[in-house]
Every structure is written in structure tokens, then in C-alpha cells.
Amino acid sequence: MIGDVLTSSILFECLRHKFPEAQLDYLINTHTYPVVKNNPFIDNFIFFTHKEDTSKIALYKLAKQVKKRKYNIIIDVYSKFSSNAITLLSSAKLKISKHKWYSSFIYSNTYIEANKPKTIAGLAIENRLQLLEPILGNKTQIIQPKIYLTKQEIDKAKLFLTTMKIDFYKPLFMISVLGSQENKTYPFDYMAKIIDKVVKNTGGQILFNYIPSQKEYATKILKLCTSETQKHILFNVFGKSLREFMAITKHCNALIGNEGGAVNIAKAMNISTFTIFSPWISKEAWNMFEDGKKHLSIHLKDVKPELYGEKTLKEIKKDYLAYYKAFTPELIIKSLNSFLSN
Structure with a gap:
């Protein structure tokens, strides 16, 4: 996913500082390339396409291509079947990944993911940095992901x-009105009330983050907003590509909305x-x-912890609609007001 690829790009900056002459290559899903394009710490990209995702023969061919490159070290951030297979068939002596009981035999070094953050960076960053400990030791500097837009892209936007x-x-304001999937999308009527509040408090201009194929859903949210709010929404102002979205967002005061790649992109810029977090994430x-001022978030568990009890996130995911229904805008407004006042 876009957030995973962007966040994992910090490993290249850490490695480049220690090994300025090393060849550092990144194997990623094709559609995620825009968030790491122009990254000065990455030498080459290898693309994992729909073909490899759906064909074991194509996956095997890709694995053979990786093997031919004769890497000294392979770092498998994702540790899924496809990346397990590519790592297994490689000739690298040092193979690093997160610990999973069924795949740990493939790797020379594994780590157990922490479940409580030690710094403001959060677990997504801290756990990825653990991947570098076999190479750099345990004193790796915290680094924030970065987006590298060109001046031309920014000026054009x-x-x-x-x-x-x-x-x-x-x-x-850029509003992330839709999550990457339905179970990561705040209910449309609730989102409309959040947008109403932003406009009422700031009188600001509103842009929606959506792609043409999502226009139907974005339109539904638009129509749920008050008539006064709709006057502030420039519905037809959006990026037709991920790079265009990033360049437009670069000119915004803030991004507000569903947790996901758009939020990670905004932070990186x-x-x-x-x-607004999905109840099961x-x-x-x-x-x-997150510092409570420049970056602020809210989770249902923050305001209604009693709904969680001993349930796992997987159990909550199965019943996400009920949890979203309980996550009313009234529970969010106080935090939103604090953010807007800052």
C-alpha cells in the first residue's frame, strides 16, 4: 500500500548515510511509485505488478531476476507470500524480516514487532527501523518520510x-473524504458534518481528495453537506494523478479526514x-x-474505550459498521476545534 511504501523509504536514507557508495534498490507495487519518485537515496526500482500478484510463474520469473542481481542483503519489510518467495530464491547471505513462525526459516535475522511506541515517531517507524539493527546496530536515528516534488510540479499546481x-x-483544506476501502471510510453523513464544522469555524475553502472513479461517492458526501458549506467546496478541483494530488496538497493549510495514504503523504510534505482512524486500525x-498540534488524530477507543473490552482488532473489523455508527461527529468535534484553533 502507498503508506507502507512511503514509510519504508526511510530505510534508504539511513542506509545511504552509512554506506554512501552502496547500490540501494527498492522492490515495490507499481501503483505506489509516485510517492517515492525522485527519492535521492534510492538507486533503482523493481516493480511488482498485477501479473506477479496473480501468477506463480510470473512471480518465479521475478524472483529469478532478483537472484541474478546478486544482492548482499535483502530486507523484506512486508513479509507476505510473494516477498517470502523472492527472498527464499535469492542468493543474499543476509536476509532480514519481521518474525513469523511459518516463514522465519527463510531469513538469517528476524525481529519481533513492538506493540507500544517509545517515541513520537510511532510503531510504523520504530518497527521498520528494527530491520536495520543487523546492519547498523540499535542506534538508528529516527527519520521522517519525505516526498520529493519538483519545483515545476509545485508551480504547476x-x-x-x-x-x-x-x-x-x-x-x-484538503479533505480525505474516502478511505482506501469501505471499512476504513468514515460514514458519509458523519463526514459531511465534520466538513460543515470546518467551514463554520474557519470560513475556509474545501477541496476533496478523490479520483474520477470515486466521483459518485464524493458527490454523495457533497450533497450531505449544508448548502452554506457547499458554497465553500471546490468540487472539481482535484488531482487527476497521485503526483498532482500531492502538488495540490502542498499548497493547503491542512489535510483532514480518513487515516490512510493521503495522511502519510501530507505529513511527508x-x-x-x-x-480520523477506522475503529479497527x-x-x-x-x-x-503526532504532537497534538500540527498533527492530531482521534480514534473511537480514545473516546469510548468501554466498547473495546477484550476484543481484538480482527473481531472489531468484522463488525466495523456498528463501531463506526458509535463514532459520531459529536465525539470528534472537540479535538477538531482544538486542531483548527492551532
Whole structure:
């Protein structure tokens, strides 16, 4: 996923500082490339496509290509079947990944993921840095993921926004109205009330983060907003590609909405974020660099911990609609007001 690929890119910056002459390559899903494009710490990209995802023969061919490159070290961040297979068939002497009982035999070094963060970086960062301990020891510096936009991309986005009558003297908010999937998407009617509150408190201009194929769902949220709020929403101002979305977001005061790749992208560009977590997602893992001011998030467990009891996140995921229903806008408004006032 986009957030995973962006967050894992910090490993390259750490390695480059220690080994400036090393060849550092990144094997990623094709659609995630935009978030690591122009990263100065990565030499080459190897793409995992739909073909490898659906064909064991294609996966085997990719694994053979990786083996031919004769890597000294392979770091498997994701540790899924496909990456297990690629690592197993490689000729690397040092193979590093997270510990799983059924795949640990493949690797020379594994680590057990922590479940409580030690720093403001959060578990997504801290656990990834554990992957470097066999190479760099346990004193790896905390690094924040970064997006590398070109000046041309940023200038083009500003020109586009100017053409679309954006007033840069007024607040501009990007709203992540949709999650990456239904069970990570705050209910439409609830999201509309959140947007109403943003407009009421700030009088700001509102952009929606969606792609053309999601227009139907974004339109539903638009229509659920009050008529006054709708006057502040520039519905047809959106990025037609991931790079365009990033360049537009670079000009926003903040990104507000569902937890996911868009939030991680905004943080990587030093844009303020207010994040609404899905009830079944671990906040401790993905509330990276949250300081309560520039970056603030809220989880149902923060306001209604009694709903969780001894249930696991997997159990909650199965009943996510009921938990989302309990996560009313009224439970979020106080935190949102605090964020907006900052």
C-alpha cells in the first residue's frame, strides 16, 4: 500500500548515510511509485505488478531476476507470500524480516514487532527501523518520510489552483473524504458534518481528495453537506494523478479526514493533519509524529474505550459498521476545534 511504501523509504536514507557508495534498490507495487519518485537515496526500482500478484510463474520469473542481481542483503519489510518467495530464491547471505513462525526459516535475522511506541515517531517507524539493527546496530536515528516534488510540479499546481479561483489569502483544506476501502471510510453523513464544522469555524475553502472513479461517492458526501458549506467546496478541483494530488496538497493549510495514504503523504510534505482512524486500525502504529498540534488524530477507543473490552482488532473489523455508527461527529468535534484553533 502507498503508506507502507512511503514509510519504508526511510530505510534508504539511513542506509545511504552509512554506506554512501552502496547500490540501494527498492522492490515495490507499481501503483505506489509516485510517492517515492525522485527519492535521492534510492538507486533503482523493481516493480511488482498485477501479473506477479496473480501468477506463480510470473512471480518465479521475478524472483529469478532478483537472484541474478546478486544482492548482499535483502530486507523484506512486508513479509507476505510473494516477498517470502523472492527472498527464499535469492542468493543474499543476509536476509532480514519481521518474525513469523511459518516463514522465519527463510531469513538469517528476524525481529519481533513492538506493540507500544517509545517515541513520537510511532510503531510504523520504530518497527521498520528494527530491520536495520543487523546492519547498523540499535542506534538508528529516527527519520521522517519525505516526498520529493519538483519545483515545476509545485508551480504547476499553484497555477492550476489560481486558474480555479483559489484565494491564497483564505484557509485551504484538503479533505480525505474516502478511505482506501469501505471499512476504513468514515460514514458519509458523519463526514459531511465534520466538513460543515470546518467551514463554520474557519470560513475556509474545501477541496476533496478523490479520483474520477470515486466521483459518485464524493458527490454523495457533497450533497450531505449544508448548502452554506457547499458554497465553500471546490468540487472539481482535484488531482487527476497521485503526483498532482500531492502538488495540490502542498499548497493547503491542512489535510483532514480518513487515516490512510493521503495522511502519510501530507505529513511527508510537512502539511498539518487531522486524522480520523477506522475503529479497527491500530492508532499506535500509524499516528506517526503526532504532537497534538500540527498533527492530531482521534480514534473511537480514545473516546469510548468501554466498547473495546477484550476484543481484538480482527473481531472489531468484522463488525466495523456498528463501531463506526458509535463514532459520531459529536465525539470528534472537540479535538477538531482544538486542531483548527492551532
